[in-house]
Amino acid sequence: MKNVDITVNTKELKRLVIGTKHFEKEIAGAVASALNRTLDHVNTRLGKLVTSVYAIKTGDVKKTIKKYKAKKGDLSAGLKSVGHTLSLVHFPHKPETTVIARSLGVKHAKAQVKVKIKKGSMRQMNVSPKAFLQKSNGATNIFMRVGQERTPIVVLRTLSVPQMITSQSVGENIQKIAQDKMDERIKHEVDFRLSKLQKSVRG
Secondary structure, three states: OOOOOOOOOHHHHHHHHHHHOHHHHHHHHHHHHHHHHHHHHHHHEHHHHHHHHHEEEEEHHHHEEEEOOOOOEEEOOOEEEEOOOOEHHOOEEEEEEOOOHHHOOOOOOEEEEEEOEEEEOEEEEOOEEEEEEEEOOEEEEEEEEOOOOOOOOEEEEEHHHHHHOHHHHEEEEEEEHHHHHHHHHHHHHHHHHHHHHHHHHHH
16 A cells, blocks of 8 residues: 555654653654554554445455554554455356346346446446356356357456555545544653653652
8 A cells, every 4th residue: 555644743742852851762662652553543444444435345455454563763664455456256246137138038148247346336347248157166256258269268357455545535534544643642642751751750
């Protein structure tokens, strides 16, 4: 997936610098903790965001995600989605015998394959006249013949999960969620550390 740019509130960090002589260590800890909490939050929301737009299972999204957490000595962090284009059988689909054929009483009318890629509509594929459902190696897939002969056949595929994540309808929401959460967490981490320092000074 595309990198998510997160802006750290420098005013909050300045408060921390002023509040302690060991500010470098405290800042690193605050930022690392804020980043990791933000990653966890975005990771949780990611599956829901994708499945709210695309007719795909949350599990198919989650298994493509790898999390890279921040450490005090290395403040780089991020979520990365890696995956190939998905076969159409991952989405809601159905073979549908034509209404005209049924009305004429044709028993073996050719079925048209329909696939729902996005929520809200059952979109008929442009290649549906040549597409068919078939079980191969114990798994059912949607195939299409290449040419006029029975073989070769190819599995029909569409978007990958990374492409769904970086689409405009999903990507912009992810960016906002990440930014809002980071702003919230960095303030919390700074306040928490300043409170601890103040207590140690009083003690």
